[in-house]
Amino acid sequence: MGEIIRFKRRKPAEQHRGKTLCKSGFHKWEPVKERPFDVRRGKLVTLYRCTRCGATRTEAR
Numbered sequence: 001m002g003e004i005i006r007f008k009r010r011k012p013a014e015q016h017r018g019k020t021l022c023k024s025g026f027h028k029w030e031p032v033k034e035r036p037f038d039v040r041r042g043k044l045v046t047l048y049r050c051t052r053c054g055a056t057r058t059e060a061r
């Protein structure tokens with residue numbers, strides 16, 4: 001038990017900085033311009049990438 005507590009005390013805030021937010025659904029989205037629109041749908045779609053965990057999502061305009 002003591003070792004587990006010590007391990008957890010090793011600056012968790014710094015190690016998990018951002019990832020905790022990402023797991024909670026608060027990603028740091030930044031627009032990526034590699035794929036400006038979806039050809040299949042013929043709609044303008046912006047591709048976003050999370051700068052912390054690398055997750056991507058698209059948003060139709």
Ligand SMILES: [Zn+2]
Nearest residue numbers: 022027050053
């Ligand atoms: Zn993220």
